[in-house]
Amino acid sequence: xxxxxxxxxxxxxxxxxxxxxxxxxxxxxxxxxxxxxxxxxxxxxxxxxxxxxxxxxxxxxxxxxxxxxxxxxxxxxxxxxxxxxxxxxxxxxxxxxxxxxxxxxxxxxxxxxxxxxxxxxxxxxxxxxxxxxxxxxxxxxxxxxxxxxxxxxxxxxxxxxxxxxxxxxxxxxxxxxxxxxxxxxxxxxxxxxxxxxxxxxxxxxxxxxxxxxxxxx
Numbered sequence: 454x455x456x457x458x459x460x461x462x463x464x465x466x467x468x469x470x471x472x473x474x475x476x477x478x479x480x481x482x483x484x485x486x487x488x489x490x491x492x493x494x495x496x497x498x499x500x501x502x503x504x505x506x507x508x509x510x511x512x513x514x515x516x517x518x519x520x521x522x523x524x525x526x527x528x529x530x531x532x533x534x535x536x537x538x539x540x541x542x543x544x545x546x547x548x549x550x551x552x553x554x555x556x557x558x559x560x561x562x563x564x565x566x567x568x569x570x571x572x573x574x575x576x577x578x579x580x581x582x583x584x585x586x587x588x589x590x591x592x593x594x595x596x597x598x599x600x601x602x603x604x605x606x607x608x609x610x611x612x613x614x615x616x617x618x619x620x621x622x623x624x625x626x627x628x629x630x631x632x633x634x635x636x637x638x639x640x641x642x643x644x645x646x647x648x649x650x651x652x653x654x655x656x657x658x659x660x661x662x663x664x665x666x667x668x669x670x
């Protein structure tokens with residue numbers, strides 16, 4: 454089984470986690486599968502989730518780091534405030550920082566798929582042929598991104614969700630646990646697709662869609 458992969462030049466850089474919650478802990482263990490340990494984490498408070506790594510402080514701790522010497526890991530999830538993950542990524546990259554692209558050893562990513570900067574492909578997930586996963590996306594545990602599907606930047610596909618072939622999802626959208634998008638549908642940016650929803654028609658940007666079949670509300 455292949456090891457988890459990260460961005461080029463990661464071996465020479467210290468890995469710094471942004472955030473200290475449950476998603477950060479999952480990433481810590483994924484990185485450990487690649488033989489990498491964290492060089493610390495940045496969060497408002499000490500984490501009860503992360504282990505064997507140092508709390509470097511709050512957001513101001515980033516000011517003490519040299520962009521060329523570290524590789525950031527975006528440990529923020531998207532539940533609650535879907536824009537916070539995007540804000541952290543955009544602000545850090547504007548300052549010259551790079552983010553690790555993390556692929557769990559148990560994930561399947563086809564060679565023709567395109568994975569963006571800082572994306573995270575977690576345990577048991579599948580990214581199929583010619584799919585596109587945008588920058589800073591999360592393809593969470595057991596999720597499936599089918600052939601020729603496209604995820605916009607900062608989108609989170611939650612555990613067990615399925616994005617059908619040639620479907621498109623805009624930026625900063627949250628696709629909930631176990632949701633299904635049938636082939637070819639288009640979901641806009643800043644949407645929330647409820648857990649277990651089945652999307653059979655297009656969803657406009659900024660909309661929450663729930664149910665089977667999914668309806669906007």
